Amino acid sequence: MAQVRFSNIGKTYPNGFEALKPTDFEIQQGEFAVLVGPSGCGKSTLLRMVAGLEEITSGELSIAGRIVNAIDPADRDIAMVFQNYALYPHMSVRKNIGYGLKNRGLPKTEIARKVDEAAALLNLGDHLDSKPSQLSGGQRQRVAMGRAIVRDPALFLFDEPLSNLDAKLRHQMRIEIKALQRRLGVTSVYVTHDQVEAMTMADRIIVMNAGRIEQIGTPAEVYHEPASTFVASFMGAPPMNLMRTRAEAGQLHLNGGALCETEHEGEVVVGVRPEDFLPDPDGAISMQVDIVEELGGHRLLHGQIGDDTVTVHVSNEFAAETGPLDLSVKPGAVCVFDAEEGHRI
Amino acid sequence: MKRAGFSTPWLPVLLLVPQLAIIAIFFYWPAIVALHSSFYLQDPFGFGSTFVGLENYTHLLGSAEYRRVAVFTLTFTLLVTFFSLALALLLAVKADKVLRGAKTYRTLLMWVYAVAPPVAGFIAVILFNQSWGPLTELFGLFGHTYMVGVNFNDTAFAMILASVWKQVPVNFIFFLSALQSIPRSVREAALIDNRSASGRFWDVTFPLLAPTGFFLLIINITYALFETFGIVDTVVKGEPGNNPMTLVYKVYVDGFRGNDLGGSSAQSVILMVLVLALTIFQFRLLERRIHYT
Ligand SMILES: Nc1ncnc2c1ncn2[C@@H]1O[C@H](COP(=O)(O)OP(=O)(O)OP(=O)(O)O)[C@@H](O)[C@H]1O
Ligand SMILES: [Mg+2]
Numbered sequence: 001m002a003q004v005r006f007s008n009i010g011k012t013y014p015n016g017f018e019a020l021k022p023t024d025f026e027i028q029q030g031e032f033a034v035l036v037g038p039s040g041c042g043k044s045t046l047l048r049m050v051a052g053l054e055e056i057t058s059g060e061l062s063i064a065g066r067i068v069n070a071i072d073p074a075d076r077d078i079a080m081v082f083q084n085y086a087l088y089p090h091m092s093v094r095k096n097i098g099y100g101l102k103n104r105g106l107p108k109t110e111i112a113r114k115v116d117e118a119a120a121l122l123n124l125g126d127h128l129d130s131k132p133s134q135l136s137g138g139q140r141q142r143v144a145m146g147r148a149i150v151r152d153p154a155l156f157l158f159d160e161p162l163s164n165l166d167a168k169l170r171h172q173m174r175i176e177i178k179a180l181q182r183r184l185g186v187t188s189v190y191v192t193h194d195q196v197e198a199m200t201m202a203d204r205i206i207v208m209n210a211g212r213i214e215q216i217g218t219p220a221e222v223y224h225e226p227a228s229t230f231v232a233s234f235m236g237a238p239p240m241n242l243m244r245t246r247a248e249a250g251q252l253h254l255n256g257g258a259l260c261e262t263e264h265e266g267e268v269v270v271g272v273r274p275e276d277f278l279p280d281p282d283g284a285i286s287m288q289v290d291i292v293e294e295l296g297g298h299r300l301l302h303g304q305i306g307d308d309t310v311t312v313h314v315s316n317e318f319a320a321e322t323g324p325l326d327l328s329v330k331p332g333a334v335c336v337f338d339a340e341e342g343h344r345i
Numbered sequence: 346m347k348r349a350g351f352s353t354p355w356l357p358v359l360l361l362v363p364q365l366a367i368i369a370i371f372f373y374w375p376a377i378v379a380l381h382s383s384f385y386l387q388d389p390f391g392f393g394s395t396f397v398g399l400e401n402y403t404h405l406l407g408s409a410e411y412r413r414v415a416v417f418t419l420t421f422t423l424l425v426t427f428f429s430l431a432l433a434l435l436l437a438v439k440a441d442k443v444l445r446g447a448k449t450y451r452t453l454l455m456w457v458y459a460v461a462p463p464v465a466g467f468i469a470v471i472l473f474n475q476s477w478g479p480l481t482e483l484f485g486l487f488g489h490t491y492m493v494g495v496n497f498n499d500t501a502f503a504m505i506l507a508s509v510w511k512q513v514p515v516n517f518i519f520f521l522s523a524l525q526s527i528p529r530s531v532r533e534a535a536l537i538d539n540r541s542a543s544g545r546f547w548d549v550t551f552p553l554l555a556p557t558g559f560f561l562l563i564i565n566i567t568y569a570l571f572e573t574f575g576i577v578d579t580v581v582k583g584e585p586g587n588n589p590m591t592l593v594y595k596v597y598v599d600g601f602r603g604n605d606l607g608g609s610s611a612q613s614v615i616l617m618v619l620v621l622a623l624t625i626f627q628f629r630l631l632e633r634r635i636h637y638t
């Protein structure tokens with residue numbers, strides 16, 4: 001069942017800026033959908049439209065089967081976690097978590113029970129009477145989570161909730177949030193500009209660019225079958241190697257060496273993931289290695305294939321050194337994109 | 346940290362002298378004179394004075410007239426403070442929601458701040474002019490003959506109106522900047538948590554304005570007590586008679602009109618103690634001023 005349905009949803013700000021081009025898609029019941037894209041591409045705009053904090057200027061939005069365009073944020077049955085937590089500074093942790101419930105007219109004992117339950121779940125038991133200013137960043141983050149889960153909503157919305165945390169805590173909270181969502185089974189839309197976060201947390205990734213949705217798919221689809229050169233270069237660290245070349249007589253060539261067979265003809269862009277290049281003494285593609293980057297578990301070789309800058313991922317067993325290196329490509333690992341428009345062909 | 350030093354010990358003293366001189370001449374000297382003369386009974390015609398101890402004070406505290414003025418001052422201060430703060434808060438909340446032309450509204454509201462108190466009083470006098478004041482005519486429509494300077498309540502109302510009008514802009518600016526410093530996401534979180542706009546105001550916005558509110562409360566009490574002198578003076582036109590007046594104005598009337606320098610000095614000493622208490626209270630409050638973040 002579709003929990004959130006976007007029908008032709010678009011947003012034009014009062015100053016005439018079109019932040020979101022009209023789009024259609026659905027998010028399924030219980031799904032963890034991650035909206036990812038570079039800064040300014042309209043992720044927050046889309047999320048805030050779902051929350052009701054930003055007016056929907058075209059199309060129809062339905063949550064749990066109900067059209068919510070004209071419904072107040074408080075009545076949409078959603079909960080939102082903000083980037084800077086947005087806790088009420090003058091309220092204790094207990095009141096922060098319980099505030100939404102109090103306004104729904106729940107009896108006091110019921111609120112206390114739910115708050116204690118959420119606090120136990122989030123390890124906040126010792127801090128219920130503290131003010132937000134007395135908490136660490138990670139604890140504030142948990143309070144914000146607590147405020148969201150006690151509402152028992154139809155939909156969780158997260159706007160870059162981890163970007164204010166340090167790398168270690170971010171990694172830990174990432175796992176906690178994902179586990180919590182699994183456990184509660186609540187449909188979630190999660191905004192981030194960090195593609196690692198997107199890959200690790202998402203059931204489905206929605207890649208956005210300049211107000212447009214470039215691709216919707218599982219992490220594996222988005223990674224291995226990017227719909228455009230934008231997705232190919234945005235997802236993955238290091239990103240997919242993109243190289244301009246020609247297809248002639250059913251064959252793709254790279255720097256003189258045969259790459260693979262193809263049905264296309266003429267100018268194209270080919271994409272190969274760094275780990276899909278294999279060092280191979282009999283390989284047809286020759287690379288000039290300039291820098292060897294030692295990363296412990298593996299090595300990254302940076303260099304040139306013809307005029308294109310490329311990165312190749314090799315295991316630490318491979319004795320890499322600078323200079324010429326012959327490569328082959330894993331079968332079926334080549335993506336071909338239109339040379340002009342950048343979409344996959 | 347490196348401390349800057351002076352090469353001669355005289356330079357810092359020299360630099361402080363102008364400021365110290367001003368304080369000495371305009372505050373310490375008069376304060377000492379007032380304290381001194383509050384223990385003497387002055388001859389109204391300037392022929393010497395007699396030491397009377399605390400008699401000026403006991404006389405004041407026993408005086409029904411003094412108590413009447415004190416009660417009026419208290420009422421006046423409470424009303425002016427309450428309405429200045431409440432109106433300013435209302436205007437600030439409304440102005441905060443305005444998106445288009447916000448600057449213009451703010452500038453128009455701020456202009457009043459530049460008006461000097463006697464001028465504010467004068468404007469009130471014009472508005473309530475006996476024969477052609479627009480507000481007098483307005484009250485006339487409701488069957489009330491408005492008489493500033495004759496009817497006690499009418500005069501008091503004019504004073505309060507002018508004082509509030511004069512003070513609203515200052516409070517407005519403070520409240521508006523306090524409102525705008527509330528993070529947008531906190532308001533949005535409240536929007537999701539509470540569907541009632543008034544509930545959101547009292548639960549979230551108002552408590553976050555409280556530190557500013559406390560600060561303004563003290564500022565406004567001080568204003569109503571002391572700085573409204575010019576307004577009171579213009580409205581009663583130096584003819585106290587039966588008219589309402591504040592304690593500060595009574596100091597002036599008794600001392601310079603009634604030539605009772607001893608009594609007037611005793612009154613100013615009492616007021617000085619009051620200011621001192623308020624100032625101490627204010628500093629305590631500012632020190633402990635609630636910092637939320
Ligand atoms: N109120 C507004 N009026 C006009 N344009 C706006 C407004 N708010 C946002 N925009 C524009 O809309 C675009 C998308 O903004 P949005 O905040 O959704 O970006 P984002 O993808 O969340 O970026 P980030 O990763 O930096 O948070 C930006 O170009 C921004 O300048
Ligand atoms: Mg954003």
